[in-house]
Amino acid sequence: MTERGFTTDGSWNALYLDGEWVEADDRDTIAVENPATREEITEVPAATEEDVDRAYEAAAEAQESWAATSVEERNAVIEDAIELLDEKRDEILESLAIESGSASAKAFAEWQTAKGLCHHSLGFGEQMGTETSESMIPGKENEVERVPEGVVGVISPWNFPFNLSLRAVVPALATGNSVVLKPASSTPVIGGLLIARIFEEAGLPEGVLNVITGRGSDVGDRMASHPELDVMAFTGSTEVGKRVASLAGEALALPAMELGGNNPFVVTEDADVDAAVDSAVFGSFLHQGQICISINRHLVHEDLYDEYVEKLAERAEALPIGDPRERENVIGPVIDEGQRDDLLEYVEETVEQGATLETGGEADDLFFEPTVLSDAENDMAAACNEHFGPIAPVIPFSDEDEAVKLANDTEYGLAAAVHTGDLDRGRDLADRIEAxxxxxxxxxxxxxxxxxxxxxxASGIGRYDGDEIFHEFTQTKWVSVQNETRDYPF
Known part of the structure; x- marks a missing residue:
């Protein structure tokens, strides 16, 4: 078998099924490119529906014995995986740069968050104990325990591929579930196959984690509707998420959906402009704005508007652009041509609608310039759509009621932020924003x-992280014991 390490180097042209690396053989393959250089990194198999079936069957077969292992045994595997995250940190960061175009700050934040989520999952096994509950029937004891859902399917995106895969995979494993993971076809190594390698090295039993690479258009429907599926964990666009949730529902699987966003950033007239711009630059341009929770619209009080626009444009122009493997670069490439072309179209259409291009708006291959648009309105193309790029439309407002109306005037409700000089006022605004x-x-x-x-x-169903993901991946089971002979009425 081909030796596989912990970077994008080498051959990854295999699926991970039932504890084995299954070579592509006669399957079609998908080329994986470095978006900064456009060089081919590797190729991976284009899985078939038969491969999806094999993955789910392996997961279903392995799940019962995995759930029967002790909490200590399951945690030992996760702890070994965490050690590998530490040991292979530099290789993971390099893979994020090469495969997903992640600049150093973003790559480190992704690795750090993934590690923290793994640590948090270690406590889930202890929560799966049994609680007693009172009974209205004499002599009866009621026990309620939490048990695994069974098989968790995970479809993860390309923007934070390592973290957004692990935040579903690890809680699922910690609570005794088995997993079938399909990473995005743009980031199949760091989002999937490298994770399989980590857990293989950590001693996870065969079949408990299976990784399918391929296009969503080919195998996505089967992933979301398989008879063995119990929970479908999906992160991606609302449009695709609706279909995934529908298919999962037809299979009577629970949908855990983190979907799109159109996130407002509200700056009130008493805010510290420099502090607000500091936040805005990070929130708009980290990872080229390719984040579901990045700032999509800047809503700025008219008294501060001109100063804010001027300072934001100056900061945007100064951000270093280039290959993310060079530590000084803050802006890397967008993921592909389709993403770039959408961004160019959003900017062009927004300017045609009356906005002013303050800076940016152009691309050199996949390197899209940080862009600031003033005189924007909520219904302009770059504002009403989830543009998913380094574009900052700045919209003025006159009072808090207008700010809240603008913030909530979207089908989405994922994330938001408020900058203000009065924390009580900020809390009031936070309560009124639908996010x-x-x-x-x-x-x-x-x-x-x-x-x-x-x-x-329209930003999703359910929650990840915290104890909420524990409840997504487990279910209650009621066991009663009648200790005394029960008196029945007939």
Whole structure:
């Protein structure tokens, strides 16, 4: 078998099924490119529906014995995986740069968050004990325990491939489930196959984790509708998520959906402009804005508007652009041509609608310039759509009611942030904004292992992280014991 390490180097042209690396053989393959250089990194198999079936069958067969292992045994595997995350940190960071275009700050934050989520999952096994409950029937004892759901399917995206795969995989394993993981076809190594390698090295039993590579258009429907599926954990666009959730529902599997966002950043007239711009630059341009919780719209009070736009544009122009393997570069490439072309179209259409291009708006191959658009309105293309790029439309407002109306005027409700000089006022605004996560005097790109992560409205179903993911991946089971002979009425 081909030796596989912990970087994108070498051959990854295999699926990970039932504890074995299954070579591509006569399957079609998918070329994986470095978006910064456009060089081919490797190729991976384009899995078939038969491969998906094999993965689910292996997971279903392995799940019962995995659930029967002790909490200590399951945690030992996860602890060994965490040690590998530490030991192979530099290789993981390099793979994030090469495969997903992640600049150093983003890559490190992704690795750090993934590690924290793994640590948090170690406590889930202890929560799967039995609790007693009172009975209205004499002599009866009621026990309620939490048990695994069974087989968890995971479809993860390309923007934070390592973290957003592990935040589903590890809690699922910790609670006694088995997993079938399909990473995005743009990031199949760091989002999937390298994770399989980590858990293989950590001693995870065969079949408990299976990794399928391939295009969603080919195998996505089978992933989301398989008869062995019990929970479908999906992170991606709302449009695709609706179909995934529908298929999972037809299979009577629970959908755990983290979907799109159109996140407002509200700056009130008493805010510290420099602090707000500091937050805005990070929240708009980290990872080229390719983050579901990045700032999509800057809503700025008219009294501060001109100063804010000027300072934001100056900061955007100064951000270093280039290959993310060079530590000084902050802006790396967007993921592919389709993403770039969408961004160019959003900017062009928004300017045609009356906005002013303050800076940016052009691309050199896949390197898209940080872009600031003033005189924007909520219904312009770059504002009303989830643009998923380094574009900052800045929209003025006159009072708090207008700010809240603008913030909520979207089908999405994932994340938001408010900058203000009055924390009580900020809390009031946070309460009025329809979003699952709101940050005061910060920006919306935040994820912490112990805090629930998810959105309202069209931004998803359920929550990741915190103890919420524990409840997504487990179910209750009631066992009663009648200790005394029961008196029946007939």
């Amino acid at each position: 699952g996560m709101v940050h005061i005097n910060d920006q919306p790109v935040n994820e912490e292992p112990a805090v629930p992560f998810g959105g309202m409205k």
